[in-house]
Amino acid sequence: MRDDTERTPGPGRARRADAERTVRAILAAAERVLSQEPGATMERIAAEAGVARTTVHRRFATREDLVSSLTVLAAQQLEAAVLAGRPESAPPLVALHEVTANVLRIKRTWSFAMGVHSEHPEVMRVHTDTRARCVALFRRARDAGAVRSDVDPDWASRVYYGLIQAAAEDLAEEPTPAELDAAAARVVDTLFTGVGAGGGTPHRSG
Amino acid sequence: MRDDTERTPGPGRARRADAERTVRAILAAAERVLSQEPGATMERIAAEAGVARTTVHRRFATREDLVSSLTVLAAQQLEAAVLAGRPESAPPLVALHEVTANVLRIKRTWSFAMGVHSEHPEVMRVHTDTRARCVALFRRARDAGAVRSDVDPDWASRVYYGLIQAAAEDLAEEPTPAELDAAAARVVDTLFTGVGAGGGTPHRSG
DNA sequence: GTTAGTTGCTACACGAATGTAGCAACTTCG
């Protein structure tokens, strides 16, 4: 456990409701360790979580269980981040900015879990739903005249994913809200206007 | 070996110059297998290559050796693909299109190897050089007036990488030259003009 | 035909990681 304010009193120490706390600690530790070393052992993860390896096995019978739970948790976080941006009700560009900032934070926090191609039904559902919400958002943006009519919303979504990936790479480990906003703004700006100077289509009125 | 025109006559068959052929077959098989299952065993790779596991170990002492060789091979292919686009002499937009098409093909063929964060000096050199070439290309494009002057070439490179990633995802396994050209054109177009409707940036009106 | 080079196959050694079991210690709750 990184948080040293949580002291471990010695062998056999336990408070009645520690189970859930331990589970969360293990999941967080697994994310930290696996994001840097995807093949890390249970031993390594347990050490990072500050618990014994046997305790990890008590909560997650197999390694597969652990990774699976991790992907589910990340997926839920992702869904919450997306929904918090009100992609279906807020003005498209506002929603896009909010969603982007939220997702960048989550993606930074759960980079390993979000990169695993999980077969878990809950994870697949979230990915499908999120994808659909993303496409719908771009459709709304197009209907509102903000997106070129000849752009396929599906392609726009792919590009959007790619830009988020690019932006997530040069984010700090624990980005401030301001940094997240700046990154999100850059993503949205690039997504909409590109990097070109205009040529045939002048974008920036200036 | 997938190519069944290469018949395996039975135990102990060998032609004098089979060594290099075997090496290439193993590397290609490793790419195919590992791209779908990064943790696949040597046994699995050997089977895909159509050779015995011991033969793999004869050519690559350790698993690390194999993966390392694979990343080097992919890096060399990547460098060749980039250079073939004449990024330093051709007109920036022409070069960008050519490089994109070439890289998309390579990235499709060596997706696993290109995703490994190798510490091999040759791989690191290629990545550094390629990165520099990419940034230089965008600088040239900016000087030529094709890229907005307020866009950081480094950010442009990141975006470019992200777009290539996005485009590579919905490419066929063995894309035709026409498909590659279309994908490259879409990447370059999106990179330069974005997906936004022309005539102003709605979210940043001034 | 002889020789050199390559491969398949079997067998083995070794280590690492996984998963399980039992027990003692400790904390919280009633």
Add this chain to the structure above:
DNA sequence: CGAAGTTGCTACATTCGTGTAGCAACTAAC
């Protein structure tokens, strides 16, 4: 205080992957 719940620790079994060695068979070159 007693009961329940949780954990650390040790020990163990088992499996899996890796890497090595030796031998027979086969092919191409000489």
